[in-house]
Amino acid sequence: MAVSYMDFTSPSTKFTYDLTKNTLFRKNNRNYIYALTSQQLNTLGNVSMLDVFLSKGNIIEPHIHQNASELVYVASGSVIVSIFNPYTLEFKHYPLSAQQAASVPQGWWHYITAREDGTHFLAIFDAPIPQVIYGSDILRFTPPEALARTYCLNQQTVKKAFEPLKDTVVIGPPADCQQPRVQNSPVYRQQVPLHSYPPEQYFQSPS
Template structure:
């Protein structure tokens, strides 16, 4: 228990909560996240969770939880949990379907991509409030000249490529993102635009790494969300 001094006779003690009352982030009506932490349920102890809803091709942006391990459970639909093993330097992909889980060790770089519509995931953490560092924050807050100097890149191109990232992404790409490839696919087959990047061989969308996205605003999460802590 993270709160061993809890007074279970207090009138303020909480034993139940409706996650529908705590929207953590919303991109649209098919892609959103509800959250539960000790801010909503003070008897939780060292556990918290995110209730995640995604449609095909939507991504929980690459990120780390520096203070928590994560267990991703698939309730419906399908997704691929991808992570980098920092010891072997391997990028690993774990497709999950209903009833299946994928484990992400504390501090490991990872992301989740929906490979089916109506995907519902439960992300469970061994911390009362899991901290969060997203790739969008690292990219937008690190000066372009630092990237250019460190990796011998063209600073102007780096700055131009990263300029559209103005906020934390959380779920990408945003609704108004249309790369050249998506537009071509949409013209050829409008009914299948949302599956443009779906790669059936690997079970996850192939994202355009030269297109960075503006995000929709975080909506009243109640998690005490901040850029180095969820």
């Protein structure tokens, strides 16, 4: 939809923008996101975009866009787009390579995992400013007693499990991640390289 109220003769009208001037999130020099919305480019209609760079095994954390549908287009590398279908109650995992795309309907729970180093993809939205609710925010702000009572869980276990979540994750795992791992004994914590768990081992393509 065009921006009908825009005065295209105004000196404040912008037709170009350098996305590197608007970093949405940076985990490190291989995992970061640039953003373009109507706040940066005021001639945009109902469209906005994220420019995403990931290394292998990094994940755009589970989230929803409550006001926009999303088109994921892979420029280089490859990803798995994981989408929960609320009608079939199934998670489907869609592998994409360069020049392939996937759509995520508005409000659907999803996440995106890089399968290769140097992965670069665009996330395009049908809203001038896409809204987002991140899974890490839901988990860290929901009172542990609510989760425990709702799902018949041990409250202290729930509290301890989510205590390390201090910030919105966006690109996971966090840079200082110490993942729990089971080895014929009680769970212990140790550093685990990302490539120890390649996405192909725990994702299955949809039938």
